[in-house]
Amino acid sequence: xxxxxxxxxxxxxxxxxxxxxxxxxxxxxxxxxxxxxxxxxxxxxxxxxxxxxxxxxxxxxxxxxxxxxxxxxxxxxxxxxxxxxxxxxxxxxxxxxxxxxxxxxxxxxxxxxxxxxxxxxxxxxxxxxxxxxxxxxxxxxxxxxxxxxxxxxxxxxxxxxxxxxxxxxxxxxxxxxxxxxxxxxxxxxxxxxxxxxxxxxxxxxxxxxxxxxxxxxxxxxxxxxxxxxxxxxxxxxxxxxxxxxxxxxxxxxxxxxxxxxxxxxxxxxxxxxxxxxxxxxxxxxxxxxxxxxxxxxxxxxxxxxxxxxxxxxxxxxxxxxxxxxxxxxxxxxxxxxxxxxxxxxxxxxxxxxxxxxxxxxxxxxxxxxxxxxxxxxxxxxxxxxxxxxxxxxxxxxxxxxxxxxxxxxxxxxxxxxxxxxxxxxxxxxxxxxxxxxxxxxxxxxxxxxxxxxxxxxxxxxxxxxxxxxxxxxxxxxxxxxxxxxxxxxxxxxxxxxxxxxxxxxxxxxxxxxxxxxxxxxxxxxxxxxxxxxxxxxxxxxxxxxxxxxxxxxxxxxxxxxxxxxxxxxxxxxxxxxxxxxxxxxxxxxxxxxxxxxxxxxxxxxxxxxxxxxxxxxxxxxxxxxxxxxxxxxxxxxxxxxxxxxxxxxxxxxxxxxxxxxxxxxxxxxxxxxxxxxxxxxxxxxxxxxxxxxxxxxxxxxxxxxxxxxxxxxxxxxxxxxxxxxxxxxxxxxxxxxxxxxxxxxxxxxxxxxxxxxxxxxxxxxxxxxxxxxxxxxxxxxxxxxxxxxxxxxxxxxxxxxxxxxxxxxxxxxxxxxxxxxxxxxxxxxxxxxxxxxxxxxxxxxxxxxxxxxxxxxxxxxxxxxxxxxxxxxxxxxxxxxxx
RNA sequence: GGACUGUUAGCUCAGUUGGUUUAGAGCAUUACUUUGACAGAGUAGGGGCCACUGGUUCGAGUCCAGUACAGUCCACCA
Numbered sequence: 001x002x003x004x005x006x007x008x009x010x011x012x013x014x015x016x017x018x019x020x021x022x023x024x025x026x027x028x029x030x031x032x033x034x035x036x037x038x039x040x041x042x043x044x045x046x047x048x049x050x051x052x053x054x055x056x057x058x059x060x061x062x063x064x065x066x067x068x069x070x071x072x073x074x075x076x077x078x079x080x081x082x083x084x085x086x087x088x089x090x091x092x093x094x095x096x097x098x099x100x101x102x103x104x105x106x107x108x109x110x111x112x113x114x115x116x117x118x119x120x121x122x123x124x125x126x127x128x129x130x131x132x133x134x135x136x137x138x139x140x141x142x143x144x145x146x147x148x149x150x151x152x153x154x155x156x157x158x159x160x161x162x163x164x165x166x167x168x169x170x171x172x173x174x175x176x177x178x179x180x181x182x183x184x185x186x187x188x189x190x191x192x193x194x195x196x197x198x199x200x201x202x203x204x205x206x207x208x209x210x211x212x213x214x215x216x217x218x219x220x221x222x223x224x225x226x227x228x229x230x231x232x233x234x235x236x237x238x239x240x241x242x243x244x245x246x247x248x249x250x251x252x253x254x255x256x257x258x259x260x261x262x263x264x265x266x267x268x269x270x271x272x273x274x275x276x277x278x279x280x281x282x283x284x285x286x287x288x289x290x291x292x293x294x295x296x297x298x299x300x301x302x303x304x305x306x307x308x309x310x311x312x313x314x315x316x317x318x319x320x321x322x323x324x325x326x327x328x329x330x331x332x333x334x335x336x337x338x339x340x341x342x343x344x345x346x347x348x349x350x351x352x353x354x355x356x357x358x359x360x361x362x363x364x365x366x367x368x369x370x371x372x373x374x375x376x377x378x379x380x381x382x383x384x385x386x387x388x389x390x391x392x393x394x395x396x397x398x399x400x401x402x403x404x405x406x407x408x409x410x411x412x413x414x415x416x417x418x419x420x421x422x423x424x425x426x427x428x429x430x431x432x433x434x435x436x437x438x439x440x441x442x443x444x445x446x447x448x449x450x451x452x453x454x455x456x457x458x459x460x461x462x463x464x465x466x467x468x469x470x471x472x473x474x475x476x477x478x479x480x481x482x483x484x485x486x487x488x489x490x491x492x493x494x495x496x497x498x499x500x501x502x503x504x505x506x507x508x509x510x511x512x513x514x515x516x517x518x519x520x521x522x523x524x525x526x527x528x529x530x531x532x533x534x535x536x537x538x539x540x541x542x543x544x545x546x547x548x549x550x551x552x553x554x555x556x557x558x559x560x561x562x563x564x565x566x567x568x569x570x571x572x573x574x575x576x577x578x579x580x581x582x583x584x585x586x587x588x589x590x591x592x593x594x595x596x597x598x599x600x601x602x603x604x605x606x607x608x609x610x611x612x613x614x615x616x617x618x619x620x621x622x623x624x625x626x627x628x629x630x631x632x633x634x635x636x637x638x639x640x641x642x643x644x645x646x647x648x649x650x651x652x653x654x655x656x657x658x659x660x661x662x663x664x665x666x667x668x669x670x671x672x673x674x675x676x677x678x679x680x681x682x683x684x685x686x687x688x689x690x691x692x693x694x695x696x697x698x699x700x701x702x703x704x705x706x707x708x709x710x711x712x713x714x715x716x717x718x719x720x721x722x723x724x725x726x727x728x729x730x731x732x733x734x735x736x737x738x739x740x741x742x743x744x745x746x747x748x749x750x751x752x753x754x755x756x757x758x759x760x761x762x763x764x765x766x767x768x769x770x771x772x773x774x775x776x777x778x779x780x781x782x783x784x785x786x787x788x789x790x791x792x793x794x795x796x797x798x799x800x801x802x803x804x805x806x807x808x809x810x811x812x813x814x815x816x817x818x819x820x821x822x823x824x825x826x827x828x829x830x831x832x833x834x835x836x837x838x839x840x841x842x843x844x845x846x847x848x849x850x851x852x853x854x855x856x857x858x859x860x861x862x863x864x865x866x867x868x869x870x871x872x873x874x875x876x877x878x879x880x881x882x883x
Numbered sequence: 884g885g886a887c888u889g890u891u892a893g894c895u896c897a898g899u900u901g902g903u904u905u906a907g908a909g910c911a912u913u914a915c916u917u918u919g920a921c922a923g924a925g926u927a928g929g930g931g932c933c934a935c936u937g938g939u940u941c942g943a944g945u946c947c948a949g950u951a952c953a954g955u956c957c958a959c960c961a
Contacts, residue, residue, distance in 0.1 A: 006923085190959080197961085216961060229961095266960045278961075340959070385888065389956060392886080396957085492955080527894090529954090560909075561895065566888095567954080569895065577910070580923050591920035642897075645909070660920085667919065744927080751915070751927055836905060843902095848941035857902050857942095864904055 003593060003705070007586040009550030013697045016716075017130060025068075025716050026135045028075035030481035036067035037485040038076045039464045039515075040136065041498070042144065044083035046090055046121045049128040049542050051524040051532050051558070051570060052491065058555045059521060060489045061134045062640060065693040067486075068135070069720040075482055076135060077467045078126060079142035082118075084409035084456045085179055085346040091117050091408065107407050107451075114408045128543060133551050133696045135716070140467065144459040145410070148472040153410045153459045154426055155471065156509070161424045165365045166402075168357065168414075168422065172282045173401055175354035177300030177314075178347040181405035182358050184455060185398065186497050188351050190340040197337035198322065199268065200330050202228060205244035205253055212237070212245055212256065213332055215267030217339065218277070219325065220317040222247055223306040224295040225254055227273040229284060232258040234269050248330040249321070250307050257288050279353050292355065300352060314352070359403040359412060359452075363504075367397050370503040373513050379503065380517040382638045386492060393496050400501075402455045409453030416448050423447070461501035464488075464514035471509055479510075488515040491523065519638050522567040524558075529569055545575060552695035553578030559644050559694060581648065582698050585691075588656050589702050592680055595665065598672040615775050616662035617679045619736040622729035623654050624686055628722055631690065647690050655687060658740060662779050681706050689720045738769070738805070739776040745804025746784040749811055752822055753800045760785050764792040764799060764810035766874065786811075794877075801878030803829055806867065808874045810881075823879065830875045837868040 020026065028035075038060050043053060060076060068074035091114045092102050102110060122143075129136060142149065160166040174183040198219045201211035212228060225247050230237035241258045261284060262271045275285030276294040285292060295306035302309045302317050309317045325331040342351040371394040373379045374387055381387050403412060415423045415431040421438065425431035428449065435442045462471060470479035484506070490499060499518060506514030524532050532539040545554050556578030561568050605613050627650050634643035663676050684706055692699040692715050703715040746763070755761070763786035765773060770791050773780070777789050792810065795801070799810035800822055843849055844861055 003920095005921095214961080218961085261960090263960050271961055274961095280959085280961080339961090342959095383888095388887065392957070495956095523955095566896085571894090571910095573910080574895095576923075580921095583923055584921065587921035587924085589920085594920070639897095645897095649908085656921085657925085664920095748927055754915095757916080757926090832905080839905065843942080846941055849902095850941085852941050853902070860903055868904080 003586075003590050007550075007582045007698055007701065009552065009582070009697065010547070012701045013131075013133070013551055016697050016700045017133060019714070020135070020716050021138070023712065023714065023716075025714070026076070026137050027139055028073055028137050030477050031073055033071065033073040035482055035486075036064065036072040036074045037482040038064055038487055038489070039467055039485050040076065040078050041488070041490045041494075042079045042081040042142070042460065042463065043125050044086050045080040045118055045125075045143065046083070046087050047080075047125050049125055049132075050539050051542065052521075053125070053129075054132065054542055054554065055521055055524055055558050055568070056489055056491065057129055057132060057134050058558055059519065059640060060487075061132070061555075061696075062559070062693040063487055063489070065135055065696065065716070066635065066720070068716070069689060069692065069718060070722075071719055074135070075137055075140070077140045077142060078129065078134075078136040078138060079140075079463075079467060080122060080125065080144070081456060081460055082143065082145045082409060084404055084406050084453055085176075085181065087114065087118070088406045088408040089179060089347065110407050131543065131546055131551060132555065135696070142463075142467045144456075144463070148469055149459065149462070149466050150410055151426075152462055152466050152471040153454065154413045156462060156505070157410075157413055157454065157458075158424055158426055160361060160366075163365070165362050166359060166424075167362065168359050170355060170357045171360070171401075172279045172353050173356055173358055174342065174344075175298070175352040175356070176344040176347055176349060177298065177352055178349045179344065179406070180298050182354075182356065182401055182403060183344060183346075183351065184401050184457075187345045188342040189345050190342050193339060193341040195337050195339050195341070197267065197335045198325075199332040199334070200248060200272075200325060201332055202245040202248060202254075202272075202330075204240070205246060212240060212270050213268045214270045214272045216272055217337060218274075218318070219321050220302070220309070220314055221274045221277045221295065222272060222321075223250060223302070223308060224274045224276050224293040225252070225272045226275060226285065226290040226293060227254050227288065228256045229259050229262050229271045229273050230256065230269060231262045231264045232260060234262075234264050236269060248325055248328060259284060259288070276355055277353055282353075282355065294355065296352060296354070298354075300349075358401050359414075359454075361400040361402055361458075363397040363400055366504045366508050367394050369507040370394065370500065373503060373507070379513050379515065382517060382519045386495060386518075386520055389492075390495060390500060394500060400455075402458045403450075403452040404455055405451075406453045409456065410459055412450040412452050412454060414450040416450070417442070417446050457497050457501055460498060461505040462509070464502055464506060465510050483510060484513050485515045486517070488518045489521060490518065492520040493523070495520070525567055525569050527569055527571045529567075532570075540572060545572070549575040549579045550582060550697070552582055552698050556581060556644070556695055559641055560648070561641070578695075581652070582695070584652055584656060585698060585702060588651075588660060588684070589705055591660060591664075592677075592684060593705070595672045595677055595680075598665070598670055600674040600677065601671045602674050612775050612778060614675065614679075615732075615735070615779060616659055617676065618728075618732050619662075619739075620654065620659045620683055621679075622726070622732045623650070623736070624683065625723040625725050625729060626733065628690070629725060632722060644694050647687075647694070651687050651691065655683065658736075659683070661783065666782075688715055689718055692716070692718075692720075735772050735776055738772055738807070739780060741804045742776075742780055742807060742809070743783045745802050745807070746780075746809055746811065749800050749802035749809070749822065749825075750784065752825060753811070753813075755800075755811070755813055755815075757785065759813060759815060760787045762787055762812040763789045764796045764812065765789060766792055766794075766808040766810070768806055795881045797881050799881065801826065801875075801881060803871065803875055803878070806871065808878060810878075826875050826879055830872065830879075833868050833872050833875070837865065837872065840865045840868060 040060065041056065064074045064076045094117060095102060095113060157166065174185065174188045176183050195217045197215050197217055199213055199215050200219065200222065201213045204210045204212060214228060228245055230241065240256045243256050244253050245256055246253055273281045273284055273290060275282045275290055275292045293305050295303055296314060297303045300314045301311050304310055309320060322331065343349065344351050371391065374381060374390050413424060413426060417435055423431040423434040425434055431447055432444055435447055464485050465471060465479060465483055468478040468482050469476055470483055502514045506512060526532060526538040530538060553575050557574030558570060560577065561570055561574050627646060630646055631643050634646065663680060665672055685703065688699040688703050700715045763781065763784065773789060781789050796810035796812060799812040802809040802811060840861055844865060850858055
């Protein structure tokens with residue numbers, strides 16, 4: 001069988017993914033095995049794959065595939081989120097492009113368009129996950145607006161309402177004037193902004209011509225002013241307390257009140273109070289029973305109440321009113337003022353604090369167990385630093401505004417009658433029943449359902465259990481088997497939006513945490529450290545990259561640059577590293593396949609001979625065990641990039657660079673030792689299994705090239721056995737290190753002396769461990785092109801000396817050689833050793849050290865000293881041969 | 884403004900309770916190697932006062948304090 005020059009990822013990847021699907025390897029059913037459950041953080045239904053998804057889902061796939069190979073019943077549930085604001089915005093945009101205004105169509109018409117949109121674009125992101133190789137159980141694909149899911153959301157609302165945890169109230173909320181909806185606090189992003197501070201003077205009512213000056217960044221809101229407030233102890237304004245002033249331009253008479261809230265140092269010490277448009281002003285207004293004048297419409301234009309600029313946008317008004325205030329003589333001065341302004345997370349417009357009637361969840365009622373679970377490590381956070389963040393938020397939790405003025409989503413199950421009563425029920429007929437309990441003659445037509453939808457997160461907080469119908473069909477076999485899930489992999493950005501609320505919902509409705517552990521990924525940034533975003537255009541086209549480099553390479557690239565718990569500065573060049581790695585593995589396969597074409601020879605050795613003949617095998621066997629133990633550690637701590645690096649070097653360095661070279665049959669030889677061949681293939685199998693979670697496609701491909709496999713023998717479901725170190729391993733590994741150091745040192749010496757690779761040498765070894773050379777001698781000789789190896793007690797004249805660790809080698813060559821550079825090298829080494837010796841001697845000469853340090857430490861230092869002295873002696877001896 | 888995290892080679896990061904060499908890895912870089920798996924490669928190098936300043940200690944990249952810078956989260960005094 002002829003193998004292509006490189007790994008052909010395009011054909012292999014689609015072929016194997018389809019094969020895995022055909023074999024139902026990702027489909028999970030409850031059975032006697034230990035479950036390993038992961039519920040995907042559902043991407044927006046209309047979203048497309050970006051680097052954040054790539055990182056997040058690669059990590060999940062690694063965990064899930066590894067669990068599957070460890071014999072667990074792995075179940076990774078896919079799905080999407082209806083993403084109310086984001087999707088509705090897209091549909092509104094689409095309609096506008098078709099010349100349809102949302103306001104011109106009915107709710108039902110709009111929803112028809114929205115569902116069409118969802119059907120058309122909804123599956124895209126899931127298809128993209130398949131391209132990445134994600135081993136999701138597609139039969140379980142969920143959507144937050146599936147029937148059972150919808151009913152559960154409504155059910156939860158009803159339940160919380162009946163417990164008194166949900167209420168309706170008029171409060172200050174964050175208003176998105178573009179989406180025309182309320183936002184939760186978490187949906188507001190504060191950005192540093194260079195603003196202007198305007199100093200405005202208000203004429204005093206009793207003293208014409210006299211003024212009080214206030215400072216504001218929002219002059220347009222003065223039209224809604226209902227008071228001016230000063231600090232009660234402020235001497236400058238004491239005489240004005242209880243007096244009145246006129247709002248400029250409209251001359252409304254407002255009181256001057258006193259409250260300790262006002263800072264005497266800031267601005268002029270006098271604060272204008274606009275209860276309708278500022279959170280703090282609202283509270284002051286409540287306290288002092290001030291009038292509330294709302295001067296803005298829901299789209300951000302000035303309302304009738306403003307009297308002036310009616311219908312003009314708020315920012316346009318700001319420009320105009322400043323001009324007018326200046327003209328009227330009320331503008332004293334303006335100052336540059338840097339402050340932070342809230343923007344909508346979804347639409348990126350400046351958020352308007354606004355008083356409105358919304359639905360709220362009283363979070364303190366349900367946060368208790370959720371806080372404890374994380375603080376007690378019942379749910380483990382990785383990295384643990386997020387525990388503090390979580391705790392702080394939970395301890396200071398505020399009520400959650402859950403109503404959104406949108407149509408796409410779960411409609412709030414509340415009905416209102418003409419009298420202003422509210423009936424919360426699961427459906428209209430239940431609501432009618434409630435209504436009739438109060439008004440027996442009531443008719444269906446008297447009731448009107450709330451127009452609003454619920455916040456998206458009010459549905460996604462049920463995700464870990466409702467994907468198994470844990471709420472809608474309690475106690476079913478799936479929920480009993482799969483819940484709680486094992487690992488949640490998500491971005492720290494949504495720790496409050498989602499993670500915290502899932503924990504609360506889990507305890508409230510399943511009486512159990514939703515997941516055992518949470519792994520917070522870093523944020524994917526570009527090379528300059530900027531967050532990847534659409535607007536910056538620094539987000540690469542993932543599918544194009546997969547086509548070009550292969551999914552394995554892209555997965556490799558993102559994982560290798562992803563330190564546990566840190567943001568990752570991702571650069572496209574890591575794709576190349578991944579592709580080169582694939583190529584390297586592919587070529588190793590080609591080499592092994594070439595050997596296979598030779599004549600197999602079965603050789604029997606005595607135990608002692610075998611130790612020597614098969615040293616490479618014994619060594620790699622030990623290395624595998626060692627690395628597997630390291631990997632277990634890394635996985636346990638979610639150090640996935642470290643684990644990948646470990647596998648990478650094991651394959652590239654240990655297997656390709658060392659092992660394969662050690663066992664490679666000499667050129668021209670037509671036979672192959674059968675035991676070596678079989679062992680090599682076995683190692684290759686194991687290596688592919690270790691790598692499979694990271695690079696599923698190429699590993700499956702190689703696995704099948706290595707040996708003819710029975711039907712159903714695929715690496716995807718192969719067992720990955722863990723291994724413990726054995727007693728003999730330490731000695732073998734030490735010999736391996738000695739062999740490597742010797743080869744490197746001697747090659748270096750050959751290079752420096754400009755000995756051609758083909759020129760053979762006689763190698764003399766001066767060593768404290770002669771026995772080792774019994775075992776490693778043959779390989780050493782071949783790797784450094786030595787015709788023979790001799791042990792020696794003394795220096796060898798006319799030979800090139802080389803020092804490696806405690807060993808000294810003498811390379812005797814038949815051709816005359818230039819020793820100059822070699823001598824220089826040895827002098828450098830000598831200089832280093834003398835410096836080192838000095839530092840050790842200094843340490844040992846320090847009485848306090850010898851007195852206070854632990855005995856072992858002192859012994860180590862003594863040994864260092866002896867070693868250094870010995871090496872110096874050896875180099876000095878070697879140098880004499882160069883003279 | 885408050886809290887947390889970080890600052891180690893050109894870049895990205897390891898460095899476990901202070902002591903096994905005068906600090907490691909990957910990528911990048913340099914020199915050499917070119918028909919026998921792989922030039923998308925091989926072999927061998929170079930490259931760091933561990934941010935700064937003090938302190939604790941026989942001993943500090945590692946512990947403590949302060950300073951500077953960066954990042955994240957929270958708060959919002961108009």
